[in-house]
Amino acid sequence: MSGDNLRRVTTGKTMGDRADERLTPLVGSTDPTAHGSASRDAIPESLLASVIDDIADGDVAVDDGLVTQSLDEILLAMIALSDDETHGTGLMEALSRQFDAQLSPGTVYPRLHDLEADDTLTVHELVQTKQYSIDDAETAASQIEEAAYRHFVIGMFLHASLDAV
Template sequence: MRDTTPNDTHSVLEELATATQGADSTESYDITIGTVEDATHDIEADIDELMKQVRGALPTDDVQFDEAIVKENLEEVLLMLISLHGETHGKELLSDLSQFFGTQLSPGTVYPSLHALEDEEVLSMHAKVRTKEYAIDDEDAVRGRVERTMVQHLAFGLLLYAFLPRL
């Protein structure tokens, strides 16, 4: 565990921003939604890089997501995975959830979320011969949704962090 105290002049949020943008970056972040052309690349490297940034911004290397938090944020997780793939199908998403988040979610949990996102016109679905392929349909909606969820989680984490000295 790193030596970090709640009274550091450098806030956790500033550390997170520095770790994810790079120390010399003054520009805001840019999310690039995947395309069909780059859908064949290995998203494992992308997930590994994202997790490396998360671990670098936190005072611990032990970062794990339990199944409850993945379920609570399933739509945002699915949007992230679909964005990284460019276009993908439900079976691959179930595999990704298991591989990258250690969760064993049922199709009865994942597919209703995909259908809800499609109904909200955030995703588009293309029927193939034996499967349905999902792709991001509204990048602005994805960005807004992910940002709102991120701010809520950061705020809650910072609240808990501020509370720690009182224990």
């Protein structure tokens, strides 16, 4: 893989318009139709089914450091998906339920305050708590999409490497 291809992947630029074209630098082939007998499916149905079931059941234990690396985007997604419980304590409980992540208030609240300072979140002052809501949906969606793409690229690279192990 050339350095140019690496830069394209890490900056979010794509090789093509279709997902299989964008992922080709990760699996080494420039021809998305060429598959060797030992190559893996792009995303096997069994892998997808397992991940989807685990997410739905809340059975995903993720290293706290990995959650922290994408905490802004995870918080934005949780706030966007939630009808209530968008206060700091509720969000920390949701992180625990969803990812088995035990993050401290000293980790979560500064991120919420930064997202508020960036005008991505709005804070609604209630009697004894603050509720957060998305203020800039376009920025929030862009941040979430970029994080999802980065994690997907890493996941696809790791999955493609399984044949070599």
